[in-house]
Amino acid sequence: MKTFHCSCGNKLFFENSFCLKCHRETGWCPVCQGIHAMELDGKGGYVCTNPTCRSSVVKCCNYVTHNVCNRMIETPQGQPHNFQQLCGYCQLTETIPDLSVEGNPQKWYHLEVAKRRLLYLLDQLGLPYGSKSSNFELPLSFDFKEDVEASSVLGWMGLEKGEKVFTGHADGKITINLQEADPVEREKLRVAFGETHRTLIGHFRHEIGHYYWQLLVQDKDEEAYKAIFGDHENPSYSDAMDQYYKNGPKANWAHSYISAYATMHSWEDFAETWGTYLDMMAVLDTADNQELLQLPNHDLVDTQLEEMLTRYADLSLRVNEVNRSLGLPDLLPETFSDPVVEKLTYIHRLIQRNRKKPDPA
Numbered sequence: 001m002k003t004f005h006c007s008c009g010n011k012l013f014f015e016n017s018f019c020l021k022c023h024r025e026t027g028w029c030p031v032c033q034g035i036h037a038m039e040l041d042g043k044g045g046y047v048c049t050n051p052t053c054r055s056s057v058v059k060c061c062n063y064v065t066h067n068v069c070n071r072m073i074e075t076p077q078g079q080p081h082n083f084q085q086l087c088g089y090c091q092l093t094e095t096i097p098d099l100s101v102e103g104n105p106q107k108w109y110h111l112e113v114a115k116r117r118l119l120y121l122l123d124q125l126g127l128p129y130g131s132k133s134s135n136f137e138l139p140l141s142f143d144f145k146e147d148v149e150a151s152s153v154l155g156w157m158g159l160e161k162g163e164k165v166f167t168g169h170a171d172g173k174i175t176i177n178l179q180e181a182d183p184v185e186r187e188k189l190r191v192a193f194g195e196t197h198r199t200l201i202g203h204f205r206h207e208i209g210h211y212y213w214q215l216l217v218q219d220k221d222e223e224a225y226k227a228i229f230g231d232h233e234n235p236s237y238s239d240a241m242d243q244y245y246k247n248g249p250k251a252n253w254a255h256s257y258i259s260a261y262a263t264m265h266s267w268e269d270f271a272e273t274w275g276t277y278l279d280m281m282a283v284l285d286t287a288d289n290q291e292l293l294q295l296p297n298h299d300l301v302d303t304q305l306e307e308m309l310t311r312y313a314d315l316s317l318r319v320n321e322v323n324r325s326l327g328l329p330d331l332l333p334e335t336f337s338d339p340v341v342e343k344l345t346y347i348h349r350l351i352q353r354n355r356k357k358p359d360p361a
């Protein structure tokens with residue numbers, strides 16, 4: 001992730017909606033692709049203050065109404081502002097939490113923040129995705145939902161039977177249980193599952209792996225995939241899941257898998273490895289922008305995977321030592337065995353083959 005600069009000289013970060021130095025509102029400008037201060041234009045809209053841009057924009061409706069977004073939308077020249085629009089990222093969220101429940105607006109905010117980081121990275125890597133309205137072949141959408149408790153009061157009327165929400169992916173729809181946006185609940189689950197990290201962004205990066213399996217591998221590259229990740233049809237997903245919850249992860253899983261959960265089924269192995277790949281890309285991009293390391297090529301997808309692994313391993317040693325100085329768990333605990341490197345290589349090549357060509361403009 002880059003850091004951005006306000007026209008007043010202050011540093012701005014990806015999540016900022018306000019410049020603390022010049023006290024102007026800030027937002028993501030879709031035209032010059034960065035976070036900039038926005039000036040009111042006297043017609044309810046804004047002008048991007050980037051001197052080379054000066055585009056006419058309005059705030060995303062979720063920015064104005066709920067403050068869960070910080071993206072602007074361009075108003076084409078000569079046209080009146082449309083204040084009812086959602087930005088391209090917000091349009092992908094189909095179900096939002098019940099905002100009358102205490103704490104839910106904050107949870108929604110944190111989910112959208114993580115989702116924006118996910119989509120930003122996908123855009124940066126040139127990975128294809130699209131919405132229903134754009135007729136994309138596998139429309140991507142998000143549902144943020146919470147468990148519905150079976151109500152003893154209304155139960156006899158059959159109005160509320162109770163619904164358990166499972167975080168997961170199905171045919172382009174990514175569902176996240178709202179509980180994951182509660183840091184206490186999430187930490188309990190992290191300990192229960194013996195995970196090193198459990199984060200919202202981690203959930204998004206894992207689930208989008210299932211999405212890309214369906215978009216890029218299914219019926220297109222299944223034979224090559226099977227050679228690396230094993231047969232996804234045998235055992236079936238439901239048999240594999242039963243086995244996993246009955247017997248636990250495969251012994252010695254660390255020799256060939258990135259996590260214990262990855263041993264459950266070939267699809268989970270792919271999604272776990274994919275999520276780790278995106279984590280690594282995000283960390284390398286940030287470290288490169290912060291000058292903690294230097295990548296030979298700013299385009300991550302064009303960089304050799306081996307080069308990135310070497311730099312990532314070196315960075316891990318250093319940042320882990322920083323964490324240990326504060327008694328915190330390692331920031332980048334993973335080490336990659338040879339079979340895991342093979343899986344990461346498959347994913348890197350899959351992305352190289354399927355990325356959208358950068359816009360010549």
Ligand SMILES: [Zn+2]
Pocket residue numbers: 006007008009010019020021022023024037
């Ligand atoms: Zn400023």
Ligand SMILES: [Zn+2]
Pocket residue numbers: 029030031032033036048049050053054055
């Ligand atoms: Zn701009």
Ligand SMILES: [Zn+2]
Pocket residue numbers: 060061062063069070071086087088089090091
């Ligand atoms: Zn938005």
Ligand SMILES: [Zn+2]
Pocket residue numbers: 206207210267268271
């Ligand atoms: Zn999964």
